[in-house]
Amino acid sequence: MNSFRDRLTTISETGKRLWIYAKKPKGRLTAYRNIVAYLCILLLFAVPFIKINGYPLLLLNILDRKFVILGNVFWPQDFYILAFVLLTFFVFIILFTSIFGRVWCGWTCPQTVFMEMVFRKIEYLIEGDYTQQHKLNDQAWDGEKILKKGSKFLIFGLFSLIIGNLIMCYLVGYENVLLAITEGPKAHLAAFWGVIGFSAVFMFVFSYLREQACTIICPYGRLQGVLLSKTTVVVAYDQVRGEPRGKKGHAEGDCIDCKLCVHVCPTGIDIRNGTQLECINCTACIDACDEVMVKIHKPKGLIRFDSINGILKGEKWKMTPRIYMYSVFLGALMVFLTVFLLTRKNIDATLLRVPGQTFQTTNKGTITNLYNLQIINKSFAKMPLEMKIIGLDNAKLQIIGNQSIVLNPESLTENVFIVEVPEKDVPKRSNTLHLEIYSDGKLVENEKVSFLGPIK
Ligand code: SF4
Numbered sequence: 001m002n003s004f005r006d007r008l009t010t011i012s013e014t015g016k017r018l019w020i021y022a023k024k025p026k027g028r029l030t031a032y033r034n035i036v037a038y039l040c041i042l043l044l045f046a047v048p049f050i051k052i053n054g055y056p057l058l059l060l061n062i063l064d065r066k067f068v069i070l071g072n073v074f075w076p077q078d079f080y081i082l083a084f085v086l087l088t089f090f091v092f093i094i095l096f097t098s099i100f101g102r103v104w105c106g107w108t109c110p111q112t113v114f115m116e117m118v119f120r121k122i123e124y125l126i127e128g129d130y131t132q133q134h135k136l137n138d139q140a141w142d143g144e145k146i147l148k149k150g151s152k153f154l155i156f157g158l159f160s161l162i163i164g165n166l167i168m169c170y171l172v173g174y175e176n177v178l179l180a181i182t183e184g185p186k187a188h189l190a191a192f193w194g195v196i197g198f199s200a201v202f203m204f205v206f207s208y209l210r211e212q213a214c215t216i217i218c219p220y221g222r223l224q225g226v227l228l229s230k231t232t233v234v235v236a237y238d239q240v241r242g243e244p245r246g247k248k249g250h251a252e253g254d255c256i257d258c259k260l261c262v263h264v265c266p267t268g269i270d271i272r273n274g275t276q277l278e279c280i281n282c283t284a285c286i287d288a289c290d291e292v293m294v295k296i297h298k299p300k301g302l303i304r305f306d307s308i309n310g311i312l313k314g315e316k317w318k319m320t321p322r323i324y325m326y327s328v329f330l331g332a333l334m335v336f337l338t339v340f341l342l343t344r345k346n347i348d349a350t351l352l353r354v355p356g357q358t359f360q361t362t363n364k365g366t367i368t369n370l371y372n373l374q375i376i377n378k379s380f381a382k383m384p385l386e387m388k389i390i391g392l393d394n395a396k397l398q399i400i401g402n403q404s405i406v407l408n409p410e411s412l413t414e415n416v417f418i419v420e421v422p423e424k425d426v427p428k429r430s431n432t433l434h435l436e437i438y439s440d441g442k443l444v445e446n447e448k449v450s451f452l453g454p455i456k
């Protein structure tokens with residue numbers, strides 16, 4: 001009876017791929033989903049072009065290890081903040097999924113949005129609805145099939161190329177992608193091969209892989225088993241009301257076994273079997289069933305957004321200890337993240353003694369120590385710096401090769417400097433000094449370092 005749990009609906013008993021021909025969905029939720037999806041697409045295409053302080057809203061330059069989020073540049077030194085952002089996002093997803101199930105998958109995930117709202121729609125336009133698509137696939141390669149399949153793959157290729165370019169805009173910035181387009185691939189080989197590689201992957205995903213990306217590959221999909229509970233709101237079939245199913249007049253349940261909910265499902269499952277890993281909560285089956293219910297004069301909502309407890313016991317949604325726990329954890333993470341972001345400095349200095357050096361005694365009766373100073377300017381502005389050394393009386397600081405330090409925007413500068421202290425002012429073998437770095441009169445960094453002298 002539970003044989004549907006033995007294997008994926010898209011894989012045959014012999015392990016072969018079973019192609020899904022999903023019926024074109026229509027209805028109230030589909031209309032909302034269209035609006036949400038087109039807003040998501042608009043946002044995806046707009047983000048790389050939106051600038052804050054001359055910097056993109058989002059740039060994830062993995063090759064140069066430069067990340068720009070909301071116009072703020074994050075360096076590898078800020079990795080702990082990025083790790084915290086990811087952890088917070090991960091806990092948010094867990095909390096959201098525990099309450100609302102996989103709404104993200106069906107409504108806003110770029111894979112579903114592009115698959116269902118762009119590529120599948122092109123397919124409906126060229127090949128017709130699911131029965132015509134099935135027929136076309138089964139027929140011999142005549143003129144009609146070559147024309148329809150050929151034009152479909154050409155348009156699929158074009159859209160994959162557009163999405164490939166979009167991804168590169170997120171990775172290297174739209175200016176570099178435009179340069180690669182206008183100046184040709186020779187001068188921008190990395191960007192060119194990046195676009196070709198991503199476009200090929202998208203072409204493969206949207207023309208062949210399709211729902212398998214959600215049911216087999218996506219790790220978020222695999223997590224559902226541990227994230228969902230009987231109180232999670234999911235797309236669910238009301239078995240209490242629907243069963244026993246059967247033709248109108250031959251059974252007592254409201255389900256007339258028309259299988260329209262199965263035909264519209266883009267992952268090919270029968271939601272009447274209960275919540276399944278393949279269900280992406282796209283709500284197409286809700287619309288299909290509501291239409292049937294209206295026709296047979298029954299109340300809508302035989303398939304609806306509800307929890308298992310809601311369906312079996314009529315329970316309303318309520319907070320569970322698990323949801324409380326996740327919420328508290330998420331709140332704490334958000335507080336930490338806010339503190340990290342607010343206290344994040346524009347410059348980051350690393351001060352180290354030059355390796356292999358202890359101290360030197362000069363013929364002027366002073367002791368010198370040599371240091372390496374590495375400073376990163378994370379801001380977008382030039383930063384002239386002043387440095388002060390404190391901790392020992394009459395300590396003097398001399399930068400080798402430079403009289404002053406001016407940091408260029410988003411750059412790393414290395415300097416070597418000497419600290420010189422009269423021997424009488426060096427009280428012990430190891431002394432503590434503080435290097436204070438000022439920009440525009442404001443203290444921007446304070447580094448502690450030891451100053452070595454002779455044993456006394
Ligand atoms: S669409 Fe509704 S009535 Fe038709 S099979 Fe599905 S649940 Fe039953």
Ligand code: SF4
Binds near residue numbers: 235265267283285286
């Ligand atoms: S069962 Fe319904 S909500 Fe789930 S994927 Fe299929 S059509 Fe979408």
